[in-house]
Amino acid sequence: MTAHSEPGPGxxxxxxxxxxxxxxxxxxxxxxxxxxxxxxxEGLVAHVGFVEDxxxxxxxxxxxxxxxxPDRLYLHGSTASxxxxxxxxxxxxxxxxxxxxxxxxxxxxxxxxxxYRSVVLFGRGRRVTDPEMQLKVYRGMVSRYFPGRTAGRDYxxxxxxxxxxxxxxxxxxxxxxxxxxxxxPLGPTDADRGAGGTCGVVRL
Numbered sequence: 469m470t471a472h473s474e475p476g477p478g479x480x481x482x483x484x485x486x487x488x489x490x491x492x493x494x495x496x497x498x499x500x501x502x503x504x505x506x507x508x509x510e511g512l513v514a515h516v517g518f519v520e521d522x523x524x525x526x527x528x529x530x531x532x533x534x535x536x537x538p539d540r541l542y543l544h545g546s547t548a549s550x551x552x553x554x555x556x557x558x559x560x561x562x563x564x565x566x567x568x569x570x571x572x573x574x575x576x577x578x579x580x581x582x583x584y585r586s587v588v589l590f591g592r593g594r595r596v597t598d599p600e601m602q603l604k605v606y607r608g609m610v611s612r613y614f615p616g617r618t619a620g621r622d623y624x625x626x627x628x629x630x631x632x633x634x635x636x637x638x639x640x641x642x643x644x645x646x647x648x649x650x651x652x653p654l655g656p657t658d659a660d661r662g663a664g665g666t667c668g669v670v671r672l
Contacts, residue, residue, distance in 0.1 A: 500585065500646040500647055500648035501644075501645060501646050502646075503585065503646050503648060504538075504587050504589075504644050504645070504646040505533075505535045505538050506535070507565060507567060507585045507586070507587045507646060508533040508535075508541065508565055508587055509533055509534075509535050509612075510567060511531075511533075511565035511566070511567060511587075512530065512613070513528050513529070513530065513531075513565070514528070514529050514530070514531040514541070514543070514563050514564070514565050515527070515528050515563065515564045515565075515566075516528075516529055516543065516551070516555065516561060516562075516563050517561065517562040517563070517564070518551070518554060518555060518559055518560070518561045518562070519559075519560075520550075520551075520554050520559070525551060527551050529543050529544075529545065530544075530609070530613070531543050531563075531565075531609075532544075532605050532606075532608055532609035532612060533612075534608055538641070539640060539641050540638050540639065540640055540641060541563065541589070541591075541638075541639045541641060542596070542605050542609070542636060542637065542638055542639070543555065543593070543636075543637045543639065544605075544606075544609075544634055544635060544636045544637065545634070545635055546633070546634070546635065547632075547633055547634065547635045549635060552635045552637055553635070555593040555637050555639070556593050556594060556595040556635065556637045557593070558592050558593065558594060559592065559593075560590065560591075560592060561590070561591055561592065561593055561639060562588065562589070562590050563588070563589050563590075563591070563639065564586065564587070564588050564589075565586065565587045566584055566585070566586040566587075567584060567585045567586070568582060568583075568584050568672050569582075569583040569584055569585065569650070569671070569672055570582065570583035570669045570670060570671045570672055571583075571669070571670040571672065572652065572653050572668075572669050572670075573653065573666070573667055573668060573669075573670070574653035574654070574655035574658050574667050575653070575655050575657045575658055575663055575664065575665035575666065575667050576655035576656060576657065576658070576665075578655070579653050579654055579655035579656075579658065580653075581649065581653065581654075582649065583649050583650050583651070583669065584647075584648065584649055585646070585647075585648045586646065586647050586648070587644060587645070587646045588644070588645050588646075589639075589641050589643065589644035589645075590641070590642050590643045590644070591639045591640050591641045591642045591643075592639065592640055592642070593637040593638065593639045593640075594637065594638055594640070595635065595636070595637060595638075596636040596637065596638050599628070599631055602626075602631050602634075602636050603625060603626065603631075605636060606626060606636075607619050610623070652667070652668065652669055653667045653668070653669075655667065
């Protein structure tokens with residue numbers, strides 16, 4: 469995949485050359501790097517991958533992403549979570565966010581497909597301990613998942629006890645990539661209305 473591989477502010481600006489771990493090898497025409505931030509803004513579930521003691525893990529988590537700060541993403545959960553503790557330690561992490569837009573059916577079995585938008589990113593995490601920053605991130609996360617909800621009016625702010633019991637991890641994005649498929653089926657007879665069978669798209 470085409471990727472931004474400069475850490476920090478460079479991620480939001482100049483595009484860097486793709487690296488071996490992020491280059492698109494299949495369907496490079498589906499590269500959608502310019503849509504990476506909007507996809508992360510719209511997504512709901514992040515699949516977080518990491519390796520601990522030689523064992524690979526993938527866990528689904530809610531997350532916070534603000535396109536005004538495109539070099540970072542936030543994860544949160546219980547302080548008892550070994551997975552989040554590992555991510556917060558600074559170990560390498562890979563995160564995938566996918567939006568399914570449609571199911572594509574073809575007159576040919578091999579050409580059944582899916583319309584989607586996806587981002588894969590690589591980075592490292594650190595624990596956020598500043599209470600003001602924690603509250604800022606949590607407010608943003610609630611607003612992203614529940615537009616219009618306001619702290620103090622619709623819900624009470626987290627207490628000091630709640631903040632202490634919750635592990636907030638900031639993942640600094642070192643590199644990201646995006647891919648998208650859109651449109652109808654591409655089978656050899658899908659454009660022929662006189663051919664047998666059916667084809668089309670089920671929009672999700």
